[in-house]
Amino acid sequence: MTAAPLAPANAPACQGSIISTSQTGESADRQIEGRLTRPDGSNERAWLAFADRDGTVIGLGTSGSSRPIKGYAGEPGPGEVFIGYIRGSESDLGAVYGWFGGEDWCRLPIGP
Numbered sequence: 001m002t003a004a005p006l007a008p009a010n011a012p013a014c015q016g017s018i019i020s021t022s023q024t025g026e027s028a029d030r031q032i033e034g035r036l037t038r039p040d041g042s043n044e045r046a047w048l049a050f051a052d053r054d055g056t057v058i059g060l061g062t063s064g065s066s067r068p069i070k071g072y073a074g075e076p077g078p079g080e081v082f083i084g085y086i087r088g089s090e091s092d093l094g095a096v097y098g099w100f101g102g103e104d105w106c107r108l109p110i111g112p
Contacts, residue, residue, distance in 0.1 A: 002055045007097040007105050012039040014098050014106035016080075021090040032084050036063055036098050039106050043080040046098040050086045053094035053111075059086030063098070 016036035024031050032050065037043050050059035061084015086093060096108040 002051075002057065006049055006057065007099070007107065008103075011097060011105040011107040014039060014096070014108040015041065016082075016096070016108050018090070018093070018096075018110060024085065028088055030086050030088070030090055032059070032061065032082075032086055032090065032093070034082055034096070035080050036082050036096065036106075036108060037080055038098070038100060038104075044100050046082070046100050048082055048084050049097040049099070050084055050093055051095045051097065052088075052092045055094070058088055058092060059084055061085065061096075 014036050016034055018032060018034040020033045022031050023029070036046060036048070045062070045064035048061040048063065049057050050061065052058050061082050063080065063082035093110045095110055098106045098108065
């Protein structure tokens, strides 16, 4: 499934970044941790869809974790930290789509 039926193609840009990735056991799946804020800079819980560079959904996640993230020195706001899982390598990741409810979406492009 591509992200197009889920998220609008013209979703505004999110602010944020991938902070860490780790392999999940012996599988090829990866846990992804990072930060995501709405385009206006506010922090709210969101459901996430991770897409590859072709727009195919390769994982899901949620924000709102209060768990500390390795490699992040800042103090994340409530709802800012996300955790999710993707099928494949982090190099496959092209974008993170955040859904805050209703028509409220944003897109965090990853990589070049």
